[in-house]
Amino acid sequence: MDTLEQFIQSNRNPRELKRALAVQMSQRGHTYREIRDVLQVSLGFVTTCCQRYEANGVEGLKLNYWGTQGYLNPQQKQEILQWLAQKDAWLLEEVVQQIEDAYGVVYRSYQSYYALLKQAGFSWKKSHSAHPDKDETQVEEKKLKSWSYWCSGRPRLPVVKCE
Structure with a gap:
């Protein structure tokens, strides 16, 4: 006792x-x-x-759970963070490709890449300077841009735009 x-x-x-x-x-x-x-x-x-x-x-x-082992060791993660500091903006595809080429690591979820970007001080959220509803041309441009992003993210499914 x-x-x-x-x-x-x-x-x-x-x-x-x-x-x-x-x-x-x-x-x-x-x-x-x-x-x-x-x-x-x-x-x-x-x-x-x-x-x-x-x-x-x-x-x-005592608690026996200590989490899982990460794909990158602390030194590799630090190297990635230093690499990310070289530019003010990155495409997610560039980050994915660099990690795969340098360390042979491919994460199952983009959330792991987002966590690295956040740790490096990046934000991947876009802001709008003005509400697009004020101008019909801006609204149409935004719809077309959104449509193209949506289509590029779903290459496996045949998609037809409904009019």
Whole structure:
């Protein structure tokens, strides 16, 4: 019980602390329902914590998830960020191609590229200086531009513009 007490006193992680308190309350004779009500957890949580503590001690109460290994190591990521700092604007395709050519990494989602761009201080969102509804020619230009972007992003589907 000393190690459990030390774990509670030294722990700053709220999830691990809640697990340890559930075990401590159980050892002091509180029912699982009382523990559930005090800690605002489920009965299954209390049961699991007690079982893990009995099987593995304090180690069983610690979080085991540390995330996944990234595709780029910290040095490679720093090199990419330095490369991005060379220009004020980039096309996403340029960034994708550079990462693939230099490191052989292709992300499944563009979100990973966006995260790198954000980390480098870039924004990929466009703003409009004036509302296009004020001028019909601007509205038509915007529709055509949007249509061309939409079509270029969907090369696998045959699309016909409805009039």
